[in-house]
Amino acid sequence: MPRSTTTSGLPSGWLARCYLLRAADGVAGTTVMYAVPLIILTTTGSVALTGLAFLLEWLPRLLTMVGAGPLVDRRRPERVFAYVCALRTLAAVATGTALLLADGGAASAVVLSFGVLSGMLTEVSFLAVESLGAQASRHASERAHRVQAVLVGIDQSALLAGPLLGGLLLLAGPTVLLTALAALSLFAAVGACGLPSTLRSADSLPKRPSTPWAGLLIGCQVIASRPALGWLVASMTTCGLISGVLHVSAPITLTADFEFSTATAGTVWSIATVPSLLAIAAAHRVIDRLGLWATGLTGAAALSVAALTAALATSALVYGIALAVLLSGEGVLSVVLRTARARLIPPAVFASTLAVTLLMILAPFPLAGALVAALPPSRIPTLVLTCALLQMAVTAVGFRGLWHHRSAYTDIKTSTNRAWSAKTQLRDAA
Template identity: 45%
Template sequence: MTPSAMAPEEATVPLRPTSAPAVALTPSPPSLARANILRGGDALATVILTYALPLLVLTSTGSTMLTGLVFAAEWIPRLGALAGGGALVDRYGAARVFRTANAGRTLLTALAIPALSTLPPDNAAAIAAVVLLGAACGGLAELSFLSAETTGADLSRRAGPHAHRVQAWQMGIDQGAMLAGPLLGGLLLLGGGGTMLAVVAALSATAALLHPAPTPRPQPAATAATAGLRTGWRTLRTLPALGVLVAGLAASNFASGLLQASAPITVTHTFARHPATVGVIWSAAAAAMLAATALCRRLIDRFSLWPVGATAAALASAACLAAALAPTLPLYTTLVALLMAAEGVMGVVLRTMRAHLIPAHAFGSTLSVTVLLTMAPMPAAGLLVAAAPAHMLPALVACCALLQAAALAWCFAGLRRHTLSAPHTPLSKEPTHS
């Protein structure tokens, strides 16, 4: 479950007024159409880099260790950006942070193009440039995402009774980027790493230039990010059911992250196919997830949250285990798509329950902590792939699938116990057989 498919709308930490508020740059909200274009360009650039940079290293060096290292390098800075990004958006405004993040990504990708175009692909300097580019752009991507979420929330408030339409558009754009990004990234790599980076630079520059310029207006200073994280951690410790839920999400993210990080190696070493095939696999998986999340509302209405979530968890674990042992590429592709579809449904269930469990007075800070904990397994999965020999990866994924199954069984059993002890929760809603 990739962070782009599972990341929730981030709530900002409440602001504390001061006697002399600072003058901050806050966004002049763009129209819905322009906001959708901005979010689409930004999300597509992020997804292309996320999937294409590990492929670029694998095709250049053939090293599974470096492939896993790049995957981890992309994700570790995202955790730091998530911890402090909300405070930056509160202090400087979503428009300024969004424009700065995309301008920074434009500059970085443009500077990396000569290194990848003039140096041999397996040159140490070119590899170092890719690793550093992945780390820097990973942090910038999280900042631009938080900014886009803040702008979307503002547009939703202005839309009044039509707020759900704004959110539906933005969720569809994110899923569309997940669908098109891996395939586009794989195809662009056929023209070389420079071509791929040029397209990412163009998308980022367009997003930075099209966003309306920020306008100054008085705004109170933001609460320190560390204080918000401490509040969230204290809240998490007092809610055992929320802790069980976060553990289940983290286990699922670790298994899917391991499968994602090892996919380029599996495709090239096990199935002897071109690395661009990975883009096709993940695009098919994103399409399956998009369809599953669109259909799961009817399933939840009919059978309630707990049965749907538990069934999806069982399917996700079984699909992950089977994908590790798949003997052919078509079967592998089908199982990865099934895994992502099941994780999409399970994600809707767990996020719904999480929204109910977190108290409103500490929602933003607690949500930041839970997202940090559920995203942390992603770089760990990349480091594990970097350390493991290529021939051991199928067995490693299979073992993690079994651990995932045990963790999710424990998670949903714990949530079921919480349902019985607190019958007002959404999980206890009686199914509607209509």
């Protein structure tokens, strides 16, 4: 992990506390994402209901982003974060209590409802804590990428720790897991309540009521008015498509083509995630030496080569190495994306614009699932190859555009001035 970064203008210990809150929220969110389908499977034994739980958990997440962005912009992120974590605590306690009293269909309905609610709350808390991270990046100035490297590392670590924690606690029973989840959420809520308010001054907040659709419009306007942000999001969207296809198809490929067991297939993916943590930890040093553009291009190239290799792999070893390289490239790109995003998006409408960028980047994941579901396993390598070639083409064009507009995200003073000069216009649009 990168060492602590000095952020002038922030209270002492503020950044460390944000890191801690992000870790607690990240582990809680990934534990829910992993555990809810497993709780359904444990309590009902139904594979169909398990798939339904996954679907019901993710669809509301995407819809929630539309309204969550304006909410975080209009209310201080630390306040929204505290409220959301408190609600998740109450929901976990209520669900655990209901599981003790109910059984059968009633228990399944309770857990499904908890999955939907917790998924929505997780997206709101992510937007809030990401807004805090963007503020820290702006204060860190030239070292913003160091802050983002730590944040991405925390998120990746949570992706590893969440399923592990969920699996271990579920062995003791669903109620024990929900109790631990409630404790994590309560810790995050209490920690956020004592966090000093630093993100907005009163006159920087939108003064008119902002509906979810107004926030969506503002986010689209920001992206359209900043070509560098548009090229960055377009590149990340196609990277998200190939990543989503491999996320969905990897278990199928490992079990159908390489005759792995389901448990072993999951282990291969977890092992492939470990090198990405090392790549993220090293990303800030590479950015120090090469800059954002060259580092992003390197990550995108690594992702492209890995995707092509995965499509043509003839052994499990080559396929596993390709997954590890792909996840590493994806991690480096995340550091670059978040650093540039913090510089390009006006602070007053950061969450609204972030919500739109996340919708664009995450939209390919449901599409990837639909494509994989529609094809037989024998056609999956062709699908991966097609998506990899598409990603290479769009990324090449996107990074050419990013090169022409590099001053927008590499010149700290210029990007900050542009952000604040657009603030009044965007506030009026709200």
